[in-house]
Amino acid sequence: MVEPEKETTAEKVPDSGVGSLIGKSIETLLHHYGPPLRKEPSAYGYEWWVYQTENTYFLAGVENQNVVTVYATGSTDTDPFTLGIPSSEIFRSRYPETEIVVNANESYYRFELSEEDLNVRPLVRIGSFYAQLYIDQFTGTLSAVRFMTKDVLLKMQPYELVYQGSKPEVPSPGRSEWVHIERGSEQQMYEITNVMRGRSGLSSLDWNPGAAMAAKNHSKDMFEAGYFDHESPQYGELEDRLERSGVEYGSAEENIAANYVDAAAAMEGWLNTQEHREIILSESYSSLGTGVYRKHYTQNFTGE
Secondary structure (H helix, E strand, O other): OOOOOOOOOOEOOOOOOHHHHOOOEHHHHHHHHOOOOEEEEOOOOOEEEEEEOOOEEEEEEEEOOEEEEEEEEEOOOEOOEOOOOEHHHHOOOOOOOOEEEEEEOOEEEEEEOOHHHHHHOOEEEEOOEEEEEEEEOOOOEEEEEEEEEHHHHHHHOOOEEEEEOOOOOOOOOOHHHHHHHHHHHHHHHHHHHHHHHHOOOOOOOEEOHHHHHHHHHHHHHHHHHOOOOOOEOOOEOHHHHHHHOOOOOOEEEEEEEEOOOOHHHHHHHHHOOHHHHHHHOOOOOOEEEEEEEOOEEEEEEEEO
């Protein structure tokens, strides 16, 4: 039997930046940032409001007229953290917790962070909510921040979970809901890719509808056929699949991922693996198509 513990000690809630939006009404969000570029559903019950300018990019998760989570990258104000800052500075005055304790609904939950979690996605409690820090292990800097309420943390379960009491309820979208979730995730992957390229001084990639079709089909094929590989038992290698989708190209490459909590998490995961990172930040490609099916993610890059 797991013995209940006190919740993890919290840091002070920021007065500014997107982190200060957590728990606030959409009126506050609209007052500070105006209407979103678009709105799209998530797999966790909240609606993503997408904000993008030349230098900032963030997704605000809205549920019951309140902001419950924010994913932010680019040059967005993520106080009390600064994007691009060395991780050594972040943890100069704080120590990453190996365990995060959450009490909710008369139940006890303990998230246990692995060594990898601590290195690339540590979790910090701020007031009554949490901040997941995405560390770029190649540059040693902060790539993105995800702020979230305890309810969102319990829904997403991004770390190993031990609990006493009731198991957290995880939303189960229907087939028609997944269609819209996947479409939004594909657009987010495309946009975050260009944000990552932009901060490395690289040009943005054009959207490639044919490559996107091939990527979507591959994600769906992996999910339905129960495999995870660049070679499809039925549809072959990337070159075969691009040809099948009518894509003309001189060079091409592919990234695949599965079982990340969402598209943003998949992007941060790719950034921290050498092969995927090199593809995302390559100057050899001029266009990109992304495809998502459930929690399978595919990027198809093409060049002249």
